[in-house]
Amino acid sequence: MEFTLLWAALTGVGLALLMAKWEMRLGLIPEKTGSLSDLLLGAAVTSLICGRLAAMIIAGTNPITHPGDILIVRSGVDTGFASLGALAFVWLTSRRQLAGTIDALGPAAMAGLAGWHAGCLYRGACLGTASSWPWAVAQEGSNVPRHPVEIYAALLFLAAALVLLWWRRRGVRAMGAIGATALVLAGAVRFVTEPMRPSLGSGPVGWYLAAIAIGLIGIFAARARSRSALQ
Amino acid sequence: MPTRRPIAALAVLLVFLTSCTAQQSQTVGPPLPDTNAAEVVALLEASSQPVVINVWASWCIPCRSEAPLIERANEQFGDDIRFIGINVADTQSGARQFIAEFGLSFENLFDAPRTVPAALGGSGVPVTFFFAPGGSLVHYQPGVIDERTLALQIDELLKRHEDS
Numbered sequence: 001m002e003f004t005l006l007w008a009a010l011t012g013v014g015l016a017l018l019m020a021k022w023e024m025r026l027g028l029i030p031e032k033t034g035s036l037s038d039l040l041l042g043a044a045v046t047s048l049i050c051g052r053l054a055a056m057i058i059a060g061t062n063p064i065t066h067p068g069d070i071l072i073v074r075s076g077v078d079t080g081f082a083s084l085g086a087l088a089f090v091w092l093t094s095r096r097q098l099a100g101t102i103d104a105l106g107p108a109a110m111a112g113l114a115g116w117h118a119g120c121l122y123r124g125a126c127l128g129t130a131s132s133w134p135w136a137v138a139q140e141g142s143n144v145p146r147h148p149v150e151i152y153a154a155l156l157f158l159a160a161a162l163v164l165l166w167w168r169r170r171g172v173r174a175m176g177a178i179g180a181t182a183l184v185l186a187g188a189v190r191f192v193t194e195p196m197r198p199s200l201g202s203g204p205v206g207w208y209l210a211a212i213a214i215g216l217i218g219i220f221a222a223r224a225r226s227r228s229a230l231q
Numbered sequence: 232m233p234t235r236r237p238i239a240a241l242a243v244l245l246v247f248l249t250s251c252t253a254q255q256s257q258t259v260g261p262p263l264p265d266t267n268a269a270e271v272v273a274l275l276e277a278s279s280q281p282v283v284i285n286v287w288a289s290w291c292i293p294c295r296s297e298a299p300l301i302e303r304a305n306e307q308f309g310d311d312i313r314f315i316g317i318n319v320a321d322t323q324s325g326a327r328q329f330i331a332e333f334g335l336s337f338e339n340l341f342d343a344p345r346t347v348p349a350a351l352g353g354s355g356v357p358v359t360f361f362f363a364p365g366g367s368l369v370h371y372q373p374g375v376i377d378e379r380t381l382a383l384q385i386d387e388l389l390k391r392h393e394d395s
Contacts, residue, residue, distance in 0.1 A: 125379060199379070
């Protein structure tokens, strides 16, 4: 039994909680610490369950007749349905203050994704396609240098978290714009790094593009609402 | 309770979706050829192609998840890499039903006494071995294999084969 995937998940959740605490220390989150932590953990668990169930159904395995398969997370989690699960959880639990909540969660979610991708170090799963770039790394016993693609993703997500935090500190009038930008950045980071990931197909590129499109619509909607509120 | 209704709707949808998964064809094929450690080692040594060996059993839960991946890899890279399934600690009928359920088209061999994985340096089920031509071990994946690892190790085999 190996627990490397669990360690990667815990690193992701841990970094997300740390970022949320940092936001609170900076006075950017009015809610109580507990409620945001619960929201982050609930979203992470819902996302995992939805993504795993979707991956099983798509592969033709019925979760009701094979419930044990649900626990074999390593066999696949559908990125798109996992993201939808997390968004649905946040929407269901904070409908009355959705825009403010997703803004508060934006930097924490980016930090969490950075932690999850950096978790490749535990799993020995950081490497991607072959590369001749100077920092490319070969796996043990090999002379084929490869992109450390998951480290690229972790660094990009960390940068996104810090940019969003800086933006929140500057103060944004358009409520929901930061949350929507986080969605755009999440889709963009995965989209940019996807060609460097070995895959048996083309990867869930459609989901990444959908995230970017929905995020952009969210940004325009938030700005339009903010403008109409000012008039 | 306003939040209960969407949760209930979601639960109903989930039950509906899981009830609607496609019925797999259950046509059971011919018996699997018997094999043993010596035969598989000889096969690897004589191979001019890279070889991926996946050790599985019909009772193994993670094997159900990785079988479609190995099949997809075989469809995609079967011309350049030889994919072999070794069914261990199982019955012929269980193995044949599993192959029919997942529509596995790659070569599968029957090793009820489980001699092959130990001879190749592995244990447990599932296990996946990646061999260069001539039988030198490139990678050993204990436990269930995910798509990224499978794709990466296949790429590694092909790159090494191109360079040699």
